[in-house]
Amino acid sequence: MSQDAVIVGAGLIGCGIAYELAKRGASVTVYDRAEPARAASWAGAGMLAPYSEEVVDPALLALCAASLRAYPAFVDDLRERTGLDAELRREGTLHVAFDDASADARSAQCDAFRRNGAAASVLDRDATLAREPMLGGNVRGAVYVANEAHVDNRRLGRALVAACTDAGVRFERTAGVALEADARRVRGIRTEHGFAAAGTVVNAAGAWAGQLEGVPAGARIAVRPVAGEMLALAVPKGFTRGLVWSQHVYLVPRDDGRLLIGATSVERNFDVRVTARGVQALLDVALRIAPVLGTFALVETWAGLRPASHDGRPYLGATSIGGYFVAAGHYRNGILLTPVTAQAIAALISGERPPVELAAFDPQRAPEAA
Ligand SMILES: Cc1cc2nc3c(=O)[nH]c(=O)nc-3n(C[C@H](O)[C@H](O)[C@H](O)COP(=O)(O)OP(=O)(O)OC[C@H]3O[C@@H](n4cnc5c(N)ncnc54)[C@H](O)[C@@H]3O)c2cc1C
The missing domain is CATH 3.50.50.60 (FAD/NAD(P)-binding domain)
Structure with missing residues (x-):
């Protein structure tokens, strides 16, 4: 051949x-x-x-x-x-603040994003909840990065x-x-x-x-392999619009009604088990972002290996x-x-x-x- x-x-x-x-x-x-x-x-x-x-x-x-x-x-x-449509969605990313310290740090975080080329802006509590109504009542505000996207x-x-x-x-x-x-x-x-x-x-x-x-x-x-564990909840379609981040945990919506929650970062060779500790760490932050997430079914867990140079x-x-x-x-x-x-x-x-x-x-x- x-x-x-x-x-x-x-x-x-x-x-x-x-x-x-x-x-x-x-x-x-x-x-x-x-x-x-x-x-x-x-x-x-x-x-x-x-x-x-x-x-x-x-x-x-x-x-x-x-x-x-x-x-x-x-x-x-x-x-x-x-x-086949890969479902590119250009809804941006919301970095949510839940306490005084991170709310106060919003404008510095926004400036740092802008220096790198991000179309970032500071949102107050009402504007944040208007973008993502599912966020918990404890939300204090957010930095919104408009020029980011996600794909399935x-x-x-x-x-x-x-x-x-x-x-x-x-x-x-x-x-x-x-x-x-x-x-x-x-x-x-x-x-x-x-x-x-x-x-x-x-x-x-x-x-x-x-x-x-x-x-x-x-x-x-x-x-070298750097493992990442993730999970997915089944949520109502349209439950979230874009990416939501807090404390190194992110939520990623899928058009099929799954909400991805990720990801851990662990160096343990080629081991792709999903650990109880990993799931707990992700859910701890996710349920703080939106306590209502605790009511939905956990439908999938998985892990993969990021290739790091x-x-x-x-x-x-x-x-x-x-x-x-x-x-x-x-x-x-x-x-x-x-x-x-x-x-x-x-x-x-x-x-x-x-x-x-x-x-x-x-x-x-x-x-x-x-
Ligand atoms: C949990 C997690 C979350 C991530 N989130 C994001 C994200 O949101 N956005 C983003 O951009 N990236 C993300 N990444 C990183 C991204 O997934 C990887 O950087 C990317 O998929 C690497 O693609 P690849 O084709 O190089 O490797 P892979 O997709 O791993 O493919 C490598 C292939 O090579 C094959 N292979 C290896 N050795 C051999 C051999 N000797 N002979 C034959 N076949 C071989 C394997 O079987 C495999 O199919 C994430 C990764 C993880 C694990």
Whole structure:
């Protein structure tokens, strides 16, 4: 089988790159040992919220902002091609204050958001309750960030896989993928089914990207898994409008009537159990945000692994091995960064100028590559 590019990892990042390459006429195969778009890309909350995530690194913030701008066209294109709507909702984020100290800190918080490019404003108690009437009577006010959004990342994953298939991308489910390369150039990959030649291989293996076998010293990257636990309640449709944050816990509405509550952040290797302590921590804050949430059914709990790089920036681009590219380490913002990553990596591979500056994300800055 002749193929131009192999992608290792069928998360949003790998599928996004595959789709962009296929649109440029490349023959692409995506290899994954599990079902496509089911790992972190399925587990995430789907927030497109770099300001609320407090991204302050200028290079990363610029990348996030570019991807946020690209989202409407990205989702529209997938809907037109597949009929699947990823439910992009641009309702902004409400950072709610429940005590004097956080109410007093609102204008400083608002200024900090604005300095990073957020369209932020301070809301008093009445204006806050007008935006989200479900909030508890204890609410003191909020900072509202208008230019953030959310998307249903599970629907997005299904749409992207369908769009890939429609564009001719092949998906192979196979264990034990290893890179085949000499000291200078990639030759392809080896799987349980044997060798598959390819002139281009992209490592988009999420939290496992640092473990890809066969990568020569000098092209290795460091990615560590940071687990996040989440849960969902069944609430009446339209119960909340946008994202609500307080004390590092967020509420994310879905059109189907689920309200997502997330997320913990724990470093315990590749362990994706949902712990009682994790659920308790999330519910403690959520029920403080809106005591009425305690009356609804808990319908789902799950956990996933955020892929964290050594310095918080993703690794994006070429490596010292010709034809071997990396797109991994998107940590807390991989859903947000999918469109810009897909377009930039596909452009780079195709010999085009990427739509964003990638120097700050050079995979060769990884300590392991030294
Ligand atoms: C609880 C939680 C909440 C989050 N919330 C948000 C959010 O609101 N907004 C946001 O932007 N981001 C969020 N994130 C982060 C985001 O989900 C990730 O950054 C993003 O999904 C990473 O995508 P990926 O394609 O790189 O990895 P993944 O989706 O993890 O996909 C990697 C794939 O590679 C495969 N793979 C790995 N190794 C191999 C191998 N050797 N051979 C074959 N296949 C392999 C895996 O099976 C997997 O399918 C959240 C993450 C978590 C866990």
